[in-house]
Amino acid sequence: MKKVHNFYAGPSILPDFTYEETIKAIQDFAGTGISLMSISHRSKQFDAVMLEAESMFKKLLNIPEEYSVIFVGGGASMQFAMIPYNLLNKKGFYLDTGTWSSKAAKEAKLFGDVEVVSSKDKNYSYIPKGYKIPTDADYFHITSNNTIYGTEIRTDIDSPINLVADMSSDIMSRPVDVSKYAMIYGGAQKNLGPAGVTFIIIKKEILGKVDRVIPSMLNYSTHIDNGSMYNTPPVINVFATLQTLKWIEAQGGVKEMERRNIEKAKILYDAIDESKIFVGTAAKEDRSLMNICFVMKDEYKELEAEFLAFATEKGMIGIKGHRSVGGFRASTYNALSKESVIALVETMKEFEKNH
Amino acid sequence: MKKVHNFYAGPSILPDFTYEETIKAIQDFAGTGISLMSISHRSKQFDAVMLEAESMFKKLLNIPEEYSVIFVGGGASMQFAMIPYNLLNKKGFYLDTGTWSSKAAKEAKLFGDVEVVSSKDKNYSYIPKGYKIPTDADYFHITSNNTIYGTEIRTDIDSPINLVADMSSDIMSRPVDVSKYAMIYGGAQKNLGPAGVTFIIIKKEILGKVDRVIPSMLNYSTHIDNGSMYNTPPVINVFATLQTLKWIEAQGGVKEMERRNIEKAKILYDAIDESKIFVGTAAKEDRSLMNICFVMKDEYKELEAEFLAFATEKGMIGIKGHRSVGGFRASTYNALSKESVIALVETMKEFEKNH
Numbered sequence: 001m002k003k004v005h006n007f008y009a010g011p012s013i014l015p016d017f018t019y020e021e022t023i024k025a026i027q028d029f030a031g032t033g034i035s036l037m038s039i040s041h042r043s044k045q046f047d048a049v050m051l052e053a054e055s056m057f058k059k060l061l062n063i064p065e066e067y068s069v070i071f072v073g074g075g076a077s078m079q080f081a082m083i084p085y086n087l088l089n090k091k092g093f094y095l096d097t098g099t100w101s102s103k104a105a106k107e108a109k110l111f112g113d114v115e116v117v118s119s120k121d122k123n124y125s126y127i128p129k130g131y132k133i134p135t136d137a138d139y140f141h142i143t144s145n146n147t148i149y150g151t152e153i154r155t156d157i158d159s160p161i162n163l164v165a166d167m168s169s170d171i172m173s174r175p176v177d178v179s180k181y182a183m184i185y186g187g188a189q190k191n192l193g194p195a196g197v198t199f200i201i202i203k204k205e206i207l208g209k210v211d212r213v214i215p216s217m218l219n220y221s222t223h224i225d226n227g228s229m230y231n232t233p234p235v236i237n238v239f240a241t242l243q244t245l246k247w248i249e250a251q252g253g254v255k256e257m258e259r260r261n262i263e264k265a266k267i268l269y270d271a272i273d274e275s276k277i278f279v280g281t282a283a284k285e286d287r288s289l290m291n292i293c294f295v296m297k298d299e300y301k302e303l304e305a306e307f308l309a310f311a312t313e314k315g316m317i318g319i320k321g322h323r324s325v326g327g328f329r330a331s332t333y334n335a336l337s338k339e340s341v342i343a344l345v346e347t348m349k350e351f352e353k354n355h
Numbered sequence: 356m357k358k359v360h361n362f363y364a365g366p367s368i369l370p371d372f373t374y375e376e377t378i379k380a381i382q383d384f385a386g387t388g389i390s391l392m393s394i395s396h397r398s399k400q401f402d403a404v405m406l407e408a409e410s411m412f413k414k415l416l417n418i419p420e421e422y423s424v425i426f427v428g429g430g431a432s433m434q435f436a437m438i439p440y441n442l443l444n445k446k447g448f449y450l451d452t453g454t455w456s457s458k459a460a461k462e463a464k465l466f467g468d469v470e471v472v473s474s475k476d477k478n479y480s481y482i483p484k485g486y487k488i489p490t491d492a493d494y495f496h497i498t499s500n501n502t503i504y505g506t507e508i509r510t511d512i513d514s515p516i517n518l519v520a521d522m523s524s525d526i527m528s529r530p531v532d533v534s535k536y537a538m539i540y541g542g543a544q545k546n547l548g549p550a551g552v553t554f555i556i557i558k559k560e561i562l563g564k565v566d567r568v569i570p571s572m573l574n575y576s577t578h579i580d581n582g583s584m585y586n587t588p589p590v591i592n593v594f595a596t597l598q599t600l601k602w603i604e605a606q607g608g609v610k611e612m613e614r615r616n617i618e619k620a621k622i623l624y625d626a627i628d629e630s631k632i633f634v635g636t637a638a639k640e641d642r643s644l645m646n647i648c649f650v651m652k653d654e655y656k657e658l659e660a661e662f663l664a665f666a667t668e669k670g671m672i673g674i675k676g677h678r679s680v681g682g683f684r685a686s687t688y689n690a691l692s693k694e695s696v697i698a699l700v701e702t703m704k705e706f707e708k709n710h
Contacts, residue, residue, distance in 0.1 A: 004388035008395045011590055019390050023378050032672070033359040035374050037549040037595065040363045040673060073551055074429035074572065077586035081570035103571075110568050189587055194392040196428055196551040196589025213465050215436035216458075217429065231432035232544055234551025234589060235366055240392060317387070318395060 005340035007330045008318035009147050009291060010169060011189040015335045017250075018193065018243040025239060036239055041232050049239050050228055056245040060254055063178045063201060070200045070223040071241075073234050076168045076187040079198065080104040083141065083164060083183070084111035085218050089210050091115060093137035093161070097153075098124045098146035099324065100166060105141070111212075123325070124149040126283035135160050139182065139206075145170035147190070148322040150293030150329065151286040156180040162206055170290050171199070172248055173334060174258040182206045190290070191334045193241030196234045248334065257334045261289040264332045264341045268292050271345040277303065277352050281325055295327030300355070304328075307351050314347045360695035362685045363673035364502050364646060365524060366544040370690045372605075373548065373598040380594060391594055396587050404594050405583055411600040415609055418533045418556060425555045425578040426596075428589050431523045431542040434553065435459040438496065438519055438538070439466035440573050444565050446470060448492035448516070452508075453479045453501035454679065455521060460496070466567075478680070479504040481638035490515050494537065494561075500525035502545070503677040505648030505684065506641040511535040517561055525645050526554070527603055528689060529613040537561045545645070546689045548596030551589045603689065612689045616644040619687045619696045623647050626700040632658065632707050636680055650682030655710070659683075662706050669702045 006013040025036035030045040039046050050071070057069045072078075080103055084092055089112070094105035096118035108114045117131040124146060133140050139162040145152040147169040156177040157163060167176075168186030178184065183202045189195035200220065207221050216222045222230050228238075248257060269287060272280045277300040281293045296304050304327060311319055321327040330344055361368040380391035385400040394401050405426070412424045427433075435458055439447055444467070449460035451473035463469045472486040479501060488495050494517040500507040502524040511532040512518060522531075523541030533539065538557045544550035555575065562576050571577045577585050583593075603612060624642060627635045632655040636648045651659050659682060666674055676682040685699055 006389050006393055008389075008393065008398075011393055011395060011587065013393050014390070019381055019392060022392070023381055026374055026378055026381075033670075034361050034363075034672060035369070037374065037377070038361055038363065038366055038368050040366060041550065043363075072429070073589070074427070074433065075586040078429065078572045081572055085570075107570050107572075110570055187587060189590075194589075194591045195396065195587045196592050215440075215462050215465055217433045217436055217462075231430040232366065232542060232550045234428070234549075234592065235544075236549045236591065237551050237589065315388075317389060 004315045004317050005343050006317050006336070007332070007340070007344070009322070009329060009331045010187075011195045012331055012333050013335045014193065014240070014244055015247040017247045018240050021243040022236070022240045026236075036236055039235065041229060041235055046235060049242055050233065053238055053242040053245065054228070056242060056249065057199065057201070060172060060245060060248060061176055061178055061201070066205065067178060067201055067203050068224045070202070070220070071228045071233060071238050072198050072200065072223055073196065074198060075195070076100075076166060076185060076198055077103065079166070079185050079200070080107040081110075082218050082220070083139075084108040085212070085214055086207060086210065086220050087139050087162065087164070088112045089138050091134070091137040093134050093140045095128060095131075095140070095142045096120060097127055097143055097151060098149045100146070100168070101141070101143040104143070104166065108141070124151065125281055127151050127153055127286040133159055133161060137161055139164050142166070145288050145290050147291050147331075148324055150282040150288045150291045150325070152288035152290065154289070170288075172254055172257060173261050173290060175254050188237065188241050192244050194237050197237035197241060199241075244335075260338070261332065261334065264336065264338055265289040265292060267338070267341050267345060268330060268332065271348055275348065275352060277355065278348060281327065290331060290333060292330045292332060293321060293325050293327065295321070295325070303355060310351050311344070311347050314343070316344055316347060319344070359670045359672050360698050361672050361691070362687075362695070362699070364677070364684060364686045365542070366550045367686055367688050368690045369548065369595070369599055370602040372602045373595050376598040377591070377595045381591075391591055394590065396584060396590055401590060404597055405588065408593055408597040408600065409583070411597060411604065412554065412556070415527060415600060415603060416531055416533055416556070421560065422533060422556055422558050423579045425557070425575070426583045426588060426593050427553050427555065427578055428551065429553060430550075431455075431521060431540060431553055432458065434521070434540050434555070435462040436465075437573050437575070438494075439463040440567070440569055441562060441565065441575050442494050442517070442519070443467045444493050446489070446492045448489050448495045450483060450486075450495070450497045451475060452482055452498055452506060453504045455501070455523070456496070456498040459498070459521065463496070479506065480636055482506050482508055482641040488514055488516060492516055494519050497521070500643055500645050502646050502686075503679055505637040505643045505646045505680070507643035507645065509644070525643075527609055527612060528616050528645060530609050543592065543596050547599050549592050552592035552596060554596075599690075615693070616687065616689065619691065619693055620644040620647060622693070622696050622700060623685060623687065626703055630703065630707060632710065633703060636682065645686060645688055647685045647687060648676060648680050648682065650676070650680070658710060665706050666699070666702050669698070671699055671702060674699070
C-alpha cells in the first residue's frame, strides 16, 4: 500500500485503533459470533457501547451533571433546523463566520427573527470581535471552527444568553469549559468517527420553552428521554466513535490533543510564514489549528496547479483548498501525525527550491 | 467462533460479501491508500459509490425514469415527519397495521387531518381489507411489512391517490411494481446494510405541492437536487448497502430473493402449523415472509422461557418475540440461509419431542 498523508477536511483521518477495532467488530462483535453490522441495537452488547460512548464523552470533556449527551443520525446540517425548532421563540443571534454558520442562520430564519454579525466582508478570513450579544435573543449560535476558511474561536465565550456551538470540526481538539455553553453539537466525521452520526451535548433545562409543536424525531427531549435509542441509532458509526474516544483517553485526553495540535499547526504555519511563495489566508489571531488554509502569493499564482500535482505525487491527499478560498488546505485533525505535517512542509520547501 | 444463527429483526444478518467488502474498504478504499471511514465524500471514488448505489437500486427494482432514488441519514422514523411535511395539505390516509405505521400516523397528525383504518382491535394480527381509500386525502400511507407483528402486504395496492410505503423490512425481498407507488422508503438495517442510512424512492412530480415552508434538510427536493450529497452522507453505510445490492444482483436479483424467501418461510410456517406446542400469531393470509411470529399454545405457555434457553444454547440468536406479541420471532431476511431456518426447525422439533 502506497504511503499517503490524509489531509482531507472531512470525512478525515482517524486513529488506526479506530479502523482496527471496527474491523474486528465487523468480523465478530463482542464475542457474540455476530457482525457489528448485524447486531440488534437492543442487545446488551450494543447497549453497553452506547452507554460507554456517552460516559466517555462526559469524562473527556468534563461535562457537568446537568447536561445530556446524545447521538443522532442525519448530520450537523439537520441541527441547523432542530436548533430553532427547539429553542427559538422570538430571535436567534448568529455569528456568521463561514459557509456552515451562514447555512445555520438561514434555517433559523424560517422559524423567527435572526440577528447576524458577519465576517463575510473579507471572505470570512477573520472572526468578528467587539460585537454586542443581544440579551433579548433566545440564544447565540457560533461555529467554533470554520473548516472551509480556516478560522477558529479557541476560547470559550462568556455569553449572557444560551450559547450554542457547532463544534463539528474541532470537538475534542482542546479542553472546553462546557458550563459556558447551553449546547454543543457536531457531525462525527472530523475528529471522532465515520460520517453518519451527530453528537449533541445539551443542558436539559433549556428545552420545553417554545410553543410550537415539534415532531418526535426533531425534538431533543425524545432522544434524551430514550438514551439515543428512540429509533435505531447508526450502530457502526457510534461504535467507531467510541473507539476514537478511547484512543483519545489513552493518548492523554484532550489536553494532550491540544498540545499536539498546537505543535503540528505551528510547524505548518511557520513554514507558510517563512515561505516566499505561499501565504496564509486567515487573520493570524484567528487561525485554526484544524484547517490550515494557504494560497500562492499573487506573483506565483500560476504555480498552484503545478504544486498540487507535485504534492499529490508525494502522497499528500486532500490538500486542494475549497473553491470558496482557493489554493490549499491542510486539515490537521487529532489523528493526523506530526510526521504527515513535516512531510507536507518538506514538499512545500522542495517545490519552493525548484522555483 | 461459535456457529450462530442470526434471527435478529434489525439490525440483522447481511451477506458475508457485505462484511468482507466493507472490511477491505476500511483497510484501503478503492486503492486510495485511505480508509473508507476517512475518504472525502466529495472524492471521485466515493462519488462513484453513491451513483452506483442509486443505479443499482433502480436496476434491481426496475424503477421508472420519473422516480429519484436518494439516501439520507436519520432513520425511517425521520420520514414519519418528512412525509407530511412535504406531502400533506389537508389530509393523510394511514393504514395502521402495527407500531411503526401507528407512529407514522401520529407524526402526520401534527401537520393536518389524518384518517386511519386499523387492525389494532386484534393486536395487529391481520391486514385490514375492504376499506375505501378516501380520494380527498393527499396520500395513502402503508407499512408493507410489520416487523413486530409478522404481517405483510405482499401485493402492490392499486391506489387512486399517491401511495406511500414504508418498506423498511421487506425492501428487495420481492419484485415490486414501483409505478403503483408515489414513494417507497425505509431504513437500510434489515435487507440492505448497517443502520444509519435511509433509502427513498420518490416520484419527483408529487413534490412542491404544499404551502408550508420546509427546512432544507427536511425537504426531499434538497436531497434530490444534490444527488444525496447536500450534506455529508453516511459514507460507510451507503458503501455497505451497495455491496448488498451487488450481492442481490449476483444471486439472481429480487425474483430469486423472493423464491428463497418463500421457500424459507414455508419450512418454518409448516413446522409451526404441524407443531402440537407452537402456534403462529398472524392471520395465515397475511403472514410475513420476513418476520415469522409464533408463541406456545396456552397449555404449554409455561415452557416459553425453557425453549428460549434451549434454542439460545443451540446458537439461535434474536428469536425472542417483541414484548407486544410475546413468544418468538424468527426474522428470515434475504441474507439468512435456508440452513439457519432448518436448524431452528430442528431445534423446535427436538424440544417438542422432549416434552
